[in-house]
Amino acid sequence: MGILPSFVVAVGLVHLVIVVSSDTSYARLSTNFYAHSCPHLLPTIRSVVQSAIEKEARMGASLLRLHFHDCFVNGCDASNLLDDTPSFQGEKNVKPNAGSLRGFEVIDQIKAVVEQICPGVVSCADILTIAARDSVSILGGPNWQVKLGRRDARTANVTDVNPNNLPPPNSTADHLISSFHNHGLSIKDLIALYGGHTIGKARCFHFRAHIYNDTDIDPGLRHSLQAICPSTKGIDDNITAPLDPRSPNSFDNAYFKGLGHKLGILHSDQELFNAKATNHLIRRYSTHLHAFRSDFAAAMIKMGHIKVLTGSSGEIRKNCRRANS
Ligand code: HEM
Ligand SMILES: *[C@@H]1O[C@H](CO)[C@@H](O)[C@H](O)[C@H]1NC(C)=O
Ligand SMILES: *[C@@H]1O[C@H](CO)[C@@H](O)[C@H](O)[C@H]1NC(C)=O
Ligand SMILES: *[C@@H]1O[C@H](CO)[C@@H](O)[C@H](O)[C@H]1NC(C)=O
Ligand SMILES: *[C@@H]1O[C@H](CO)[C@@H](O)[C@H](O)[C@H]1NC(C)=O
Numbered sequence: 001m002g003i004l005p006s007f008v009v010a011v012g013l014v015h016l017v018i019v020v021s022s023d024t025s026y027a028r029l030s031t032n033f034y035a036h037s038c039p040h041l042l043p044t045i046r047s048v049v050q051s052a053i054e055k056e057a058r059m060g061a062s063l064l065r066l067h068f069h070d071c072f073v074n075g076c077d078a079s080n081l082l083d084d085t086p087s088f089q090g091e092k093n094v095k096p097n098a099g100s101l102r103g104f105e106v107i108d109q110i111k112a113v114v115e116q117i118c119p120g121v122v123s124c125a126d127i128l129t130i131a132a133r134d135s136v137s138i139l140g141g142p143n144w145q146v147k148l149g150r151r152d153a154r155t156a157n158v159t160d161v162n163p164n165n166l167p168p169p170n171s172t173a174d175h176l177i178s179s180f181h182n183h184g185l186s187i188k189d190l191i192a193l194y195g196g197h198t199i200g201k202a203r204c205f206h207f208r209a210h211i212y213n214d215t216d217i218d219p220g221l222r223h224s225l226q227a228i229c230p231s232t233k234g235i236d237d238n239i240t241a242p243l244d245p246r247s248p249n250s251f252d253n254a255y256f257k258g259l260g261h262k263l264g265i266l267h268s269d270q271e272l273f274n275a276k277a278t279n280h281l282i283r284r285y286s287t288h289l290h291a292f293r294s295d296f297a298a299a300m301i302k303m304g305h306i307k308v309l310t311g312s313s314g315e316i317r318k319n320c321r322r323a324n325s
Helices: 003-021 041-055 058-071 104-117 124-138 173-182 187-198 204-213 219-228 254-259 267-274 276-287 289-303
Strands: 201-203 240-242
Touching: 041 058, 041 104, 041 124, 058 104, 058 124, 058 187, 058 289, 104 124, 124 289, 173 187, 173 267, 173 276, 187 254, 187 267, 187 276, 187 289, 201 204, 204 219, 204 240, 204 267, 254 267, 254 276, 267 276, 276 289
Parallel strands: none
Antiparallel strands: 201 240
């Protein structure tokens, strides 16, 4: 009984701390962190992201997801960019990242250009944060100021890539809510951030169960997805389909509207529409674009502050794929 009110109060406080006063590690993040050490950082990153998206619109989605999968596993510390070595297993080759996370080459390109203009100064974790923001804004979504000063992890922990930190698409709404709660994010943050599925694609591997075994899917969509994604596991697992079938490259609220017409392609998409705790938020965002845009931006800022390394913790990696020796 006492749990719900105190949870609500706690979330309210966390929000205040981030937005108004800033505290502990947040205090060391600031919008002008690189103002002197790398004054042209932001336009430099944006132009690389812009050309990557011109080449392939989906890349914006991939960069957004890369930041999410970084922040939810031991904080926004670029740990998911580390390559495996014979003596080290990183995060990128384990489920659900393996064969699924994309955009590493674009991060390499950004890092290379940034190292040219200001060597040894800008972290990979900040690059990921900025590239995710730019991707959303270039594809027509909101723009917001990012606080910077994150540092990079020297290592990664493969066992932390697990369904508690990165919930699978067959999750229940309760599991998604508790996973986000454990990361300091509210139900509102969950639904706003989940609106990231307004861009990008999923693989047959992830939507197969929904199109063959669930009933809450539009029959026309089911038919067209079954035509490209056979029911047998292991066959055509990598065939992709847009998460927002109506406007896959536009950061709008068509994805939320589509859920009301059973156009979600993942089990979890429709699960959040079906669940009482989240349905009203989806309905609100599907009719209030502006509310979605501002709540998404606010939630991205919160997500981007999860367990950041600042000060003298971690390091500024020279190469985003490996720790400095
Ligand atoms: C916790 C709930 C979430 C679940 C269960 C989930 C699940 C998934 C799955 C299964 C895919 C397809 C991956 C593949 O088939 O290879 C995907 C893609 C994607 N997700 Fe999520 N996701 C969640 C939250 C988020 C959040 C919080 C964001 C961003 C703020 C996000 C952004 C994206 C984007 C942009 C894509 C497309 C990536 C691409 O095209 O490369 N997701 N998600
Ligand atoms: C899917 O792609 C990954 C690499 O991204 C590959 O390892 C795997 O074998 C592919 N699976 C199928 C069924 O083609
Ligand atoms: C990795 O994280 C798990 C908890 O998820 C912990 O039990 C384990 O000790 C960690 N391993 C290392 C090497 O830090
Ligand atoms: C989701 O699928 C995985 C296997 O892919 C399974 O281990 C897990 O139990 C499933 N979870 C739910 C909630 O159905
Ligand atoms: C559908 O559900 C049945 C029974 O649980 C299971 O055996 C089958 O593998 C599922 N099919 C897909 C495509 O997930």
